[in-house]
Amino acid sequence: MTVISDDMALDGAFMALADPVRRSIIARLSRGPATVNELAEPFEISKQAVSKHIQVLEQAELVTRTRDAQRRPVHLNPARLEALTAWIDQYRLVREGQFRSLDAVLRSSAAHSGDPSNGSQSTKES
Secondary structure (H helix, E strand, O other): OOHHHHHHHHHHHHHHHOOHHHHHHHHHHOOOOEOHHHHHOOOOOOHHHHHHHHHHHHHOOOEEEOOEOOEOOEEEOHHHHHHHHHHHHHHHHHHHHHHHHHHHHHHHHHHHHOOOOOOOOOOOOO
């Protein structure tokens, strides 16, 4: 994939996940495949509306459908979720490194001030 298509894929996935109904569908599918009827049960919207949400998730490659006789179960696409997680993790790891550096600076500063608790204010009650 090129950078542009990677960005478009990320945009599509995050836009799909921006809707609470679609996030609920993903959460339900994390427990196993389900039909549209099963996915529609907890919502007060039509099965047709749920089908449209599933289409958005399919276009974002977050879910897939298979055919099993008359059933068409919807499945979570774990590889796509792993790709999104990897993208998020690269930034999380950078931020964690920055916090570790800040912690080291604060510990060093506390050690130089001679106050291991980093609270140089002392109070005495008379």
